[in-house]
Amino acid sequence: MADAIMGIGGLKYDHKKRHRPPELNVFLALILIIGVFEILGQTLPYMNGQSFLFDTQGRFDSIFNEARLKIVILQVAIIGIIALGVTQVILTGGIDLSSGSIVGATAMIAMSFAQVGEVNGSPNTRAVFFEQGWVDLPVMIPVMVGLACGLFAGLINGLLVAYTRIPPFIATLGMMVTARGVAKWWTKGQPVSFPTESFATIGAGMTPVYIFVALAVLFYLIMRHTVYGKHTYAIGSNMDAARMSGINVQRHLTMVYTIAGGLAAIAAIVLSSKNLTAQAGMGVMYELDAIAMAVIGGISLQGGRGSIIGTALGALIFGVIISGFTYLRLDAYYQEMAKGAIIVGAVVLDQWRQRRAAHRL
């Protein structure tokens, strides 16, 4: 056992033969994509030699274009938070299609407890709870209400998946439709705007990034060093084996989906604060972007393989692509086509690498 451990299916391998971690490949892909943008930017005549990553105009104190670095992360931080939860669900071998709709419903409900009583000097009579006088409430109330909404939706997802044994795809598809219905019903489609200053600080400036990074570190540690993390991987690798080795699979699955719902709620709170508004259509398709981030980051849809670092890198790749296209002033039509191709390409490459690695064993 010293230098040889049993791998999946009883294949023998030792550490000397172990290849670089999959996250390294994702990281290299990230560098590669940045390089492509940088070279294209230098070559295309209309770009006037402007750099993607570096400060060529002397606008910042460092050699980097800090504004670009910031937006690259900022624009994926909120969906990144969702992706942290989605990653855990996928690691158990499940899928969560409901996160985008949970974002919509949570944003609407939370924001209606965060509204001010006065806008530009006149009473904000359009506030949802204006008549009840629930305006200018302390920031903890909308945050707590929002979290409760997300956790509750996640709990229902979890109970459905764990105890009724319906496929996660169906259970969370149901929640996706239902939660979107809640988002529309809450104010009959009207937007909920004008939050208190304290609520507005949650998503202001770079705060979404700090929240995302803090949560990513937290869940990286949890997934790597706690029983919760180990059980999640165990269930994803082989659910029957996990059950037979004494893991309470049903309780654990419920917990994973509940946590994913909670993370979607955090994303909703940050998102509505960043935009100073909540709208019923918020978060549409976010679940797919979150899943794509995880998949680009090397999380296997079969479950059991991948890590939070991979997802964080996947999110960064997303951010680099969005910023890179805008930097190159590429037409919006081509952006979508290219984005889809990159998602599929990343997974194809990863699969190919996996197979090659398996052959070498």
Add this chain to the structure above:
Amino acid sequence: MKKTLLAATAATAMMASMANAQNIGVSMALFDDNFLTVLRNGMIDLAAEMDGVSLQVEDAQNDVARQLDQINNFVASGVEAIIVNPVDTSATEAMSNAAASAGVPLVYVNRQPVNVDTLPDNQAFVGSNEIESGTLAAFEACMLLRAAGKTESANIYIMMGELSNQAAVQRTKDFDDILGIDMCNFMNVIDRQTANWSRDQAQDLMTNWLSSGEPFDALLSNNDEMAIGAIQAMKAAGISMDDVIVTGVDATQDALASMQAGDLDVTVFQNAAGQGSGALQAALDLAAGESVATKVYIPFELVTPENLDDYLSAN
């Protein structure tokens, strides 16, 4: 047996009451759109004021096929007239045919159907002429830049709505048309991108643009939500909103508040409630056998800080 009898009586009673009321079926493209919600409420409010008019409002959830099903269901249940807010303006031919073959009057609202010039006698379109909105906003931006003495050259960004959407395409074209006239051709476009009508995407897009460090004088946005998102991004980057002209379209509550705060310079008011009530009126007239103009246009109105107060309680 008793139960069946009861059910039958109930059904007859229901049908009787339905025959007395004017039943109007309404199929909205989607419910979770701020503007369309105001429009929908404009219809509902007018119906509530009237005696014996009952509306059945359905949500097509942005699905063309679902909308056609809803119209066929309305026809099957024998409504007096149908109001459609089309999901896709190029998919209206089938809807017109479905209603026409059953002889049910049909009114399109807000989005101009592709077959507007060949509509049967008992069909009509109520909405605003989309050409006006982008033109009004871009021309006002041009005038403001001229007033600021930037007639040598002015750099602008254009933010577009969803590229598959007729209004986005039309408004962007209107912007371009204004930029092409002699009076305004000093405005050159640095870049144009879509932010899909969304405030969040607009914030990110603007921040991306700002990261290139290119100086600019104005932003023309296809709608208010994106204009507000861009304003939030510019303010976060420390840009004074006195130095940049920002225009939107829609005159939403959030936009008017932003204008009150001195951030948004121009928006265009589209009378949503007026379109809603206008559509219902047209539908009732058609159902009563009266003739209605094929195109009923509710004009767009330019909103600037000067006349802002007139619109604060409008939409």
